[in-house]
Amino acid sequence: MNLWAAADLLTPMAIRVAATLRLADHLTAGTRTTTALATAVDADPGALQRLLNHLVTAQVLTRDDDLYSLTPLGDQLRADHPSNARAWLDLTGAIGHAELSFIHLLHTVRTGEPAYPQLYGTPFWDDLTADPARAASFDALMASRLSTDAPAIAAAYPWSGLGHLIDVGGGNATLLIAILQAHPTLRGTVLDLQGPAARAAQAIAAANLTDRAGTHPGSFFDPLPAGAGGYLLSGVLHDWDDPHGTHILHRCATAAAPAGTVLVLEDGTGIEPPNTTGDLRMLCYLQGQDRTHTHLIALAHEAGLTHTGTTTIAERSLLSFQPA
Numbered sequence: 057m058n059l060w061a062a063a064d065l066l067t068p069m070a071i072r073v074a075a076t077l078r079l080a081d082h083l084t085a086g087t088r089t090t091t092a093l094a095t096a097v098d099a100d101p102g103a104l105q106r107l108l109n110h111l112v113t114a115q116v117l118t119r120d121d122d123l124y125s126l127t128p129l130g131d132q133l134r135a136d137h138p139s140n141a142r143a144w145l146d147l148t149g150a151i152g153h154a155e156l157s158f159i160h161l162l163h164t165v166r167t168g169e170p171a172y173p174q175l176y177g178t179p180f181w182d183d184l185t186a187d188p189a190r191a192a193s194f195d196a197l198m199a200s201r202l203s204t205d206a207p208a209i210a211a212a213y214p215w216s217g218l219g220h221l222i223d224v225g226g227g228n229a230t231l232l233i234a235i236l237q238a239h240p241t242l243r244g245t246v247l248d249l250q251g252p253a254a255r256a257a258q259a260i261a262a263a264n265l266t267d268r269a270g271t272h273p274g275s276f277f278d279p280l281p282a283g284a285g286g287y288l289l290s291g292v293l294h295d296w297d298d299p300h301g302t303h304i305l306h307r308c309a310t311a312a313a314p315a316g317t318v319l320v321l322e323d324g325t326g327i328e329p330p331n332t333t334g335d336l337r338m339l340c341y342l343q344g345q346d347r348t349h350t351h352l353i354a355l356a357h358e359a360g361l362t363h364t365g366t367t368t369i370a371e372r373s374l375l376s377f378q379p380a
Contacts, residue, residue, distance in 0.1 A: 067114050070107055071133070072152060074116065075145035079108075080126055080133035088123045140200050143193070150184060150194035154341045164340050171340040180341050191251050198291065199230035205370050206234035209321065212369045213376075215239045218285035218317060222247055224276050224308060225292040229256035231321075232288075233263045244269045247280065276304050280311035287312050290321040294334070295344040298355060305359035305377075313379040318361055320352060320375045325368060349373065 074080070077097040087096050090108060094101040108124055111117040116130035126133075132141045146152045160171035172180045184191050202209075209231065215221060216239040223232040226246035236244050246256040246269075253273040260269045272281055277300075280287065287308040293301045308318045324331060326349030338344035347355075352375060353363045361377035368374075 067110070070110050070114065071116060072145045072147050072155075073107060074111060074130075075133050075142045076147045076152065078135065078142070079111075080130060080142065081135050083117075083124060083126055083130075084134055088125065090122055090124075093124070140197075143197060143200070146193075148190070148193075149197065150190045151197055153190060154180060154337075157340050161336075161340060168343075170343040172342070185249065185251065188251060192255065195228040195252055195255055198227050202231050202234075202290070205372060206231055207238070208369050209372070209374070210235045210238035212367050213319070213374060215286070216242050218242065220244070220284040221286040221288060222272070222281065222284045222311075223288045223290065224280065224304075225289065226256060227252050229259045229269070229271075231290055232256075232269065233259060233265060236265055236269055237263070242268070245272050245281070245284070246270075247272045247274055247276065249273065249275065276307055278307070280307050282311045282313075284311070284316060286317045286319060288319045288321065291323070293320060293344075293352065293355070294322060294338050294346050295342050297343050297345065302355050302359050305356050305361060309356075309360040309377075309379050316379070317364075318356070318377040318379075320356070320377070321372060322347070322352070322375075323372055325371075326350075326352065326366070326373045326375075349375065 077099065079093065079097065082093055082096045087093055090101055090105040094104045097104070108117060109119070111130070112119045115127055118125045118127055131137065132139050135142050143149055144151050147156070154172060157171040157175045160174040163169065163174050164171045170180070176183050184194055215235050220243045221232070221235065222245045223229070224247050226232050226248055229246045232244045232246055236242055246253060248256065250273045253271040257271045260266055260271070276292070289304065289308065292304065296304065305318065312318050323334065324346065331346055335346040338346060349366060356363060356377050360380050362380045363375065364378050365376045366373055
């Protein structure tokens with residue numbers, strides 16, 4: 057591998073700018089010249105042409121005179137592409153915005169502190185809460201990660217037996233809705249901060265599930281509503297370091313006692329070391345980390361939970377725990 061190419065920052069940023077400007081959608085709609093594209097995306101024509109020419113070099117576009125077209129690689133930047141790559145790369149969205157913090161990776165490696173506050177002057181979650189549009193994009197991106205696997209998750213566990221499931225940090229309710237639709241006798245609640253809880257309420261109403269589901273605005277660092285049959289943490293724990301992760305699990309354990317179940321859904325099989333890309337992202341954004349099953353079980357034990365089983369679902373793992 058060419059080391060300079062592997063360390064290149066220019067091409068990734070050029071692709072992210074193309075995603076943010078929605079160039080692929082404009083090209084697909086027939087806007088193919090530099091002048092027309094510059095007008096459509098409100099860009100400087102000369103600078104945009106130089107960006108377009110580099111995207112040709114990067115094999116994202118082709119050029120015939122002054123007409124640009126998408127390559128199969130560039131086609132993935134369309135907003136309607138199944139990969140949803142455009143939304144993930146958009147520099148105005150929650151993840152694209154956070155990715156820029158990697159310029160402070162050196163600080164993170166030297167100190168162990170997250171890079172995000174170094175760039176933006178405030179922690180990730182505080183910054184996200186202060187920007188409703190970016191917070192909504194975060195909910196949508198997290199939901200898109202679950203949407204493909206949600207039916208399999210709903211089918212892989214006897215959710216109905218829980219009676220009432222609280223999705224702790226459940227975002228816009230994408231997963232809870234899928235589970236409720238597959239289990240008609242189950243009731244559910246999304247517990248999340250006020251903004252996500254409001255978006256979850258809208259999604260629950262749109263799914264005609266208000267008779268069985270609702271929302272509870274609040275933080276999972278505070279005491280949780282007690283007495284539900286199940287408490288689900290989906291993609292939550294990897295956002296936090298061990299002390300915070302243990303605290304969240306302890307809140308779930310306390311609310312679930314004496315007979316409820318705590319369920320932890322995370323990416324990966326949990327046997328091999330964590331995905332290094334995701335692990336570094338969690339470190340730089342949040343000081344969180346991806347964990348193996350052994351690590352998760354140890355955290356849960358410290359929080360007063362006993363591991364009772366693991367279910368593998370596609371590329372995810374669902375770990376179940378009971379209060380000790």
